Amino acid sequence: MADTGDYIVIKANENGVNVIGLTRGTDTRFHHSEKLDKNEMMIAQFTEHTSAIKIRGKATIQTAHGEMTSDE
Ligand code: TRP
Numbered sequence: 001m002a003d004t005g006d007y008i009v010i011k012a013n014e015n016g017v018n019v020i021g022l023t024r025g026t027d028t029r030f031h032h033s034e035k036l037d038k039n040e041m042m043i044a045q046f047t048e049h050t051s052a053i054k055i056r057g058k059a060t061i062q063t064a065h066g067e068m069t070s071d072e
Contacts, residue, residue, distance in 0.1 A: 005045070006045065006046050006063070006064060007043055007044065007045050008043070008044055008045075008046075008053065008061060008062065008063045009041065009042075009043050009061070009062040009063075010036065010041065010042045010043075010044065010055060010059050010060075010061050011039070011040075011041045011059060011060045011061075012036035012037060012038055012039065012040050012041070012057065012058070012059050013038065013057075013058040013059055013060060013069070013071075014038055014057055014058040015037045015038050016035060016036075016037065016057060017035070017036045017037075017040075017055065017056065017057035017058065017059045018033055018034070018035055018036075018054075018055070018056040018057060019033070019034040019035075019036060019042055019044065019053060019054075019055055020032065020033045020034075020053065020054040020055070020056065021033075021044075021049070021050040021052075021053055022050065022051060022052040022053070022054060023049060023050070023051065024047075024048065024049060024050060024051035025051075028051070028052070030054075031049065031050070032050075036059075055070060057070070058070060058071055
């Protein structure tokens, strides 16, 4: 399976936001953790290796499903 083409945009609204990639397949585990400081952005894709993305901390997230903010 190739990249799905679905990008998500994550903008950190505080220091130390974590963007965590979880593996695709029968075994769902963390495979990558990226730390963003305030106003840093990450543009990421769902891929052959990544089926889910967990975001910890205050961030604005844009996906094909809309924009959302993880706040309080
Ligand atoms: N090597 C990973 C992959 O191709 C990199 C990656 C893609 C990733 N999307 C991500 C890491 C989202 C964290 C979050 O799947």
